[in-house]
Amino acid sequence: MPDHGRGQKVKILYIMGPTRSGSTLLARLLNEYRGVVSVGEVVSIDVALQSCRMQARSRGDARSTFVPNDAAGGASRRFSALCGCALPLQDCPVWGPIEKSVFGDPPDYSPWSWDAARPGLVRFLLEGSGRWVERNGRALGEVAESVYRELARLTQARIIVDDSKTPLYGYFLRHQPWADVLPVRLVRDPRGTAASWSRAKPYAGIDGGHLPAHAAHTCSVDWLKRVALADRLFKASPVVRYEDFIASPMQIATRLLDATGIEVEPPDRDHAGAVRLSTNHILASNPDKFERGTLSIKPPDWSKVLRTRARLVVTASTLPLLRRYGYALWDGPEHRSPPFRELVRRGSERGG
Numbered sequence: 001m002p003d004h005g006r007g008q009k010v011k012i013l014y015i016m017g018p019t020r021s022g023s024t025l026l027a028r029l030l031n032e033y034r035g036v037v038s039v040g041e042v043v044s045i046d047v048a049l050q051s052c053r054m055q056a057r058s059r060g061d062a063r064s065t066f067v068p069n070d071a072a073g074g075a076s077r078r079f080s081a082l083c084g085c086a087l088p089l090q091d092c093p094v095w096g097p098i099e100k101s102v103f104g105d106p107p108d109y110s111p112w113s114w115d116a117a118r119p120g121l122v123r124f125l126l127e128g129s130g131r132w133v134e135r136n137g138r139a140l141g142e143v144a145e146s147v148y149r150e151l152a153r154l155t156q157a158r159i160i161v162d163d164s165k166t167p168l169y170g171y172f173l174r175h176q177p178w179a180d181v182l183p184v185r186l187v188r189d190p191r192g193t194a195a196s197w198s199r200a201k202p203y204a205g206i207d208g209g210h211l212p213a214h215a216a217h218t219c220s221v222d223w224l225k226r227v228a229l230a231d232r233l234f235k236a237s238p239v240v241r242y243e244d245f246i247a248s249p250m251q252i253a254t255r256l257l258d259a260t261g262i263e264v265e266p267p268d269r270d271h272a273g274a275v276r277l278s279t280n281h282i283l284a285s286n287p288d289k290f291e292r293g294t295l296s297i298k299p300p301d302w303s304k305v306l307r308t309r310a311r312l313v314v315t316a317s318t319l320p321l322l323r324r325y326g327y328a329l330w331d332g333p334e335h336r337s338p339p340f341r342e343l344v345r346r347g348s349e350r351g352g
Contacts, residue, residue, distance in 0.1 A: 082205030
């Protein structure tokens with residue numbers, strides 16, 4: 001049984017990258033390894049918990065009392081009130097106790113608000129990453145430590161997988177003295193992310209029942225910002241292309257876990273070698289967290305979804321980084337140029 005005392009660092013495998021890049025799928029597969037727990041987007045814990053309480057309030061539930069923070073507005077439209085185990089977060093055996101332990105009962109979310117603390121990209125680059133972490137690291141770091149230590153204690157996991165995706169939060173975590181972080185850069189063809197965002201997606205537990213669609217130029221900005229910032233902050237950390245992951249999911253997942261330096265047992269497979277996805281406790285993230293049963297991954301084909309104009313917008317906007325990661329300028333996935341092969345470097349690299 002792992003030691004989760006205050007003297008022991010919490011091992012975190014942190015997945016960063018653009019939205020709709022397959023991070024939930026990767027996290028779910030990693031969750032099936034014994035000794036590993038995937039917890040979703042901890043960066044948004046305050047918003048997700050407030051979404052749950054706000055929706056309970058709208059139903060007249062007496063448990064809706066809480067002290068909101070600046071992220072409360074629109075929380076119920078941004079994040080689901082349900083955990084990956086399909087229970088409301090306050091009823092979940094993991095997130096319910098964490099809420100009480102970290103935020104109190106009734107909860108006061110004012111000590112944690114990533115939305116308010118994070119700087120704009122320009123300010124962050126001009127001010128310097130070290131100065132920002134030093135100024136904001138103590139208050140946010142204390143709350144974050146409480147959350148991750150409680151996660152480790154309640155789940156008895158040796159490795160916590162966080163797919164919050166934002167590079168800045170990964171940078172913040174890696175500079176916490178209580179955390180041992182392996183940052184992983186997940187990249188997907190930007191036309192694929194734009195195709196995924198082109199249609200609204202059903203999502204149980206969210207106000208309105210759907211994640212909204214986004215325009216191609218919005219997806220391009222998000223992709224460029226996250227990929228470029230991850231390249232700057234984590235130059236030598238492992239890189240995984242989504243397209244390579246779906247071609248060899250078990251191989252990629254095992255290599256990533258090997259890179260943490262902690263031995264964990266692989267999941268059981270059926271006679272065909274497939275892995276069955278079990279219950280999880282993923283916070284926020286993609287609605288795919290609710291799926292159960294045999295893991296089935298199909299190669300993406302955005303060329304049949306993305307319209308020509310949208311394809312032109314995304315291709316032109318992301319051109320500086322498109323070829324760097326081995327993506328063709330125009331052809332769909334079946335005609336891609338030779339893939340980017342910087343998949344996984346062993347060892348938890350700590351520099352750059």
